[in-house]
Amino acid sequence: MTIREAIRAGESQLAAAGIDTARLDAELLLGHLLDLPHLELWLRQSEALTQAQAAKFERLLDRRAAREPLQHITGWTSFLRLDLHVTRDVLVPRPETEILAQLAIEHLKLRPPPLSALDWGTGSGCLALALARGVPTAEIVAIDASPDALRIARANATAHRLADHLHFLAGRGWEALRTANPARALPSRFDLIVSNPPYIPTAEIETLSPEVRDHDPRLALDGGPDGLNCFRELATTAASWLKSDGRMLLEFGDGQAPALQDLFRENGWGINAVEKDLSGRERILIVDPPRS
Numbered sequence: 001m002t003i004r005e006a007i008r009a010g011e012s013q014l015a016a017a018g019i020d021t022a023r024l025d026a027e028l029l030l031g032h033l034l035d036l037p038h039l040e041l042w043l044r045q046s047e048a049l050t051q052a053q054a055a056k057f058e059r060l061l062d063r064r065a066a067r068e069p070l071q072h073i074t075g076w077t078s079f080l081r082l083d084l085h086v087t088r089d090v091l092v093p094r095p096e097t098e099i100l101a102q103l104a105i106e107h108l109k110l111r112p113p114p115l116s117a118l119d120w121g122t123g124s125g126c127l128a129l130a131l132a133r134g135v136p137t138a139e140i141v142a143i144d145a146s147p148d149a150l151r152i153a154r155a156n157a158t159a160h161r162l163a164d165h166l167h168f169l170a171g172r173g174w175e176a177l178r179t180a181n182p183a184r185a186l187p188s189r190f191d192l193i194v195s196n197p198p199y200i201p202t203a204e205i206e207t208l209s210p211e212v213r214d215h216d217p218r219l220a221l222d223g224g225p226d227g228l229n230c231f232r233e234l235a236t237t238a239a240s241w242l243k244s245d246g247r248m249l250l251e252f253g254d255g256q257a258p259a260l261q262d263l264f265r266e267n268g269w270g271i272n273a274v275e276k277d278l279s280g281r282e283r284i285l286i287v288d289p290p291r292s
């Protein structure tokens, strides 16, 4: 079987399993297996696979056809040109979160040094690493309730030689930071807080695609009955961890913008902006802390 034939067969199998990106996924899986970049795969379409390669490709296709996320099968994803290791212990970073990262970098760069930022619910570490690379002088703290997720985030930081700029802390909410300070002398107030918290209403999780519903960690998805539990926690507690002229940037779900703006206003925050994602949906809330 040639590379061209293998991709065609893979495309049909994945399309039959209901995968919209069947062709691309078949190409990416074969590229991963053969360790060939996309263009090289295309240039070598007429070359034959060995029997062992064909058998391995079948196994990868079977996993993808069972709706395991492509990124879990390859173990990798890309976030703002950072290659990140991902497993089922972390949410696979989404393209819309790249916008959040870019905005956070821009906001942080505008401020006078010394700079510090906190990533609340870091998962794979995507936001924290993007901040550490984008603003190398900043001290970045990343927290997560899942010690398993933090293991992945730490490994990603080490792989990108960013570990010196980052502190990873395990614990729910601010508990992680409260426990770590003062022994580790971390900032007690940050220039910027960034978060992509779990924001899916609990009952909606069952309606999501199998890739998300069955493979992303529940802790990364479940935002409580209306999806807003973590935002309530942040609206009522985050100000005491933010400098008085600091800023908080939050990713949120479809249709949550009005309720979130009300929530933050009621708690004294100023609404700085609501930014859209690439599909034009309101996706990011930027807020200024209450004036004391």
Ligand SMILES: C[S@@+](CC[C@H](N)C(=O)[O-])C[C@H]1O[C@@H](n2cnc3c(N)ncnc32)[C@H](O)[C@@H]1O
Residues within 6 Å of the ligand: 090, 091, 092, 093, 094, 097, 120, 121, 122, 123, 124, 125, 126, 127, 143, 144, 145, 146, 149, 171, 172, 173, 174, 196, 197, 198, 199, 219, 220, 221, 230
């Ligand atoms: C939607 S994921 C975002 C992960 C990553 N920041 C990203 O954008 O891909 C939310 C993360 O928050 C963590 N988390 C959920 N509840 C938390 C809590 N109460 N305190 C700290 N982290 C929490 C989850 O473990 C998960 O890693």
